[in-house]
Amino acid sequence: MASEETRTAQTRTAMSSARKPSPEPGTATAAGPGRTPPTRAWATRLVVVGIVLSALNLRPAITSLGALLEEVRDGLGMSGGVAGVLTSVPPLCFAVFGVTAPRLARRFGAGAVVCAGMVAITAGLLIRPYTGSTVGFLAASALALMGIAVSNVLMPVIVKRWFPDRVGSMTGLYSMALALGTSLAAAVTVPVTDALGGDWQSGLTVWAGLAAAAVLPWLPLVRERDAAPAQEPPAGTPRERPREAEERPAQAPLRITRSRTAWALAVFFGLQATAAYITMGWMAQIFRDAGVPAGTAGLLLAVTMVMGVPLAFVIPRLATRLPQQGPIALALGVCGLAGYAGLYFAPAAGAWAWALLLGISNCAFPLALTMVGMRARTGPGVAQLSAFAQSTGYLISIPGPLLVGVLYQQSGGWGLPIALMAGLMLPQMAVGFLAGRNRTVEEEAAR
Incomplete structure (x- = not known):
């Protein structure tokens, strides 16, 4: 009798164990603390590598061209007006193509779309130096910028999905890699071109190799359909395919335009992008006109860009530890x-x-990227907020650098342009404070 009761208890224990859900990655298991299931550990590592390599490729297509713009103009017979338009193409492409990213992600998966984006960047960078015409150069540049645009929008989505408890640190890693790629392309494109014999076409093409390397980590994840590590369902529960799980929210899309936080974040994104593009385009010239030697002015611009490498890792980590991020926006504005x-x-x-x-x-x-991940609760919500904030923001940023150039030309000095830059910083601080409030766009849209 006792042995029969013992067997019954053992059977109940086994059945209870079978019904328990598998622990999430990073939790203690019988195999040891902090271990992740083998089938997901490799995917998580690939996502980290993919995020870093992709972030490195989100700006070299722009900053490498800036370093060789004079040579490109001479080689293609490009007029000054067309060259001015070329500097406004990146934010325009980011705004136009970024809107399509959430829909593409729902259909194909965010990882697959980012993989395709890296392919587009690679193809655009390979083709554009050898088109032989201004129109072809612009078209190939647009192809590369299209890949950058969709990846810009989906990076916060991937971070939120794969690392929901490490949004700050992973956004910091991504932002640091993006800043590093930006400054690296600006700093080494000219020396690399000189080392390759002074051919500007070779100097621009070399960045396609870095983009091609960013394709590789995403290839095994295309079939994963963004199946991020998650808690396993109880035994006997039908498994749901990740794509089906993503498609359900699409039946009742979030009305993002009803959220004041979404609008505040979009305007904040646009004003900070305006300041960044003005800085990249005009700061060196401001110093040169003040009597600073050209070499020193370029070094000052490089220092400004390099500051983003360490701070891009620190600020997101700090932001996620605070209930509100408005004070950080105010401090940066000051x-x-x-x-x-x-x-x-x-x-x-x-x-x-x-x-x-x-x-x-x-x-x-x-x-701004960190707040995108914090102001929405769900993956689809982050995708919609990211697309709305970045697309609207980049549209806002288009006139800024052009207006600074017009004011400089009309006034003959930098007093009015600098006053404009300072004037734009005040609303940036205000909307940054509003966007940093502890609320989500889902809550506001539901009201």
């Missing part, structure tokens, strides 16, 4: 105002200080 004041009153005397302050201020970009 640094920007101080930098603009320095450029206005003593551009040459305190050049290094102003470059550092503006470099800190430009780190509003990783803060």
Whole structure:
């Protein structure tokens, strides 16, 4: 009798164990603490590698061209007006093509779309130096920028889906890699071109190799359909395919335009992008007109861009530990105002200080990306918010650099343009504070 009761108890124990869900990756298991299931550990590592390599490729197509723009103009017979239009093409493409990213992700999976985006970047960078015409160059550039646009939007989605408890650290890693790729392309494109015999076509093409490397980590994940590590269902529960799970929210799409936080985040994204593009396009010229040697002016711009590498990792981690991110937006804005004041009153005397302050201020970009992941509860919500904020924001940013150039040409100095930059920083601080409030777009849209 006792042995029969023992067997019954053992059977119940076994059945209870079978019904228990498998632990999430990163939790303690019988195999040891912190272990992840083997079938998911390799995928998580690939996602990390893919995020880093993809982020490295989201700006070299732009900054490498900026370094060789004069040579490209001479080689293609490009007019100054067309060259000016070319500098406005990136934000326009980001706005136009970024809107399509959520729909593509619902149909094919975010990982597959990012993989296709890296392929588009590779193809665009390979083709554009050898088209032999301005129209062909613009078309190939648009192809590369299309890949950048969809990847821009979907990176926060992938971070939220695969690392929901590490949004800050993973966004920081992604932002740091993006800043590194930006500054690296700006710094080494000319030396690499010289090493290749001074041919600007070879100097631009070399970045296609980095883009091709970013395709590889995503290839095994295309078949995964973004099946991010998640808690296993109880035994006997029908498994749901990830694609089906993603398609259900599409039946009742989030009305993102009803959310004040979404609008605040979009305007914040647009104003910080405006400041960044103005800085990249005009800051070196401001220093040169103040009497700073050309080589030193270029180095000052490089310092401003490099500041984003360490701070892009620190700021997202700090942001996720605070209930509200508005104070960070205000602090970054104050640094920007101080930098603009320095450029206005003593551009040459305190050049290094102003470059550092503006470099800190430009780190509003990783803060905006972090808030995209924090202001939505679900993966589809993050996708819609990311697409809306980035597309609307890049549309807002298009006129800024052009307006600065017009004011500089009309006034013959930098007083009015710098006043415009400082004036735009004030609403950036205000909407950044509003976007940093502890609420989600789903809650606001439901009201």
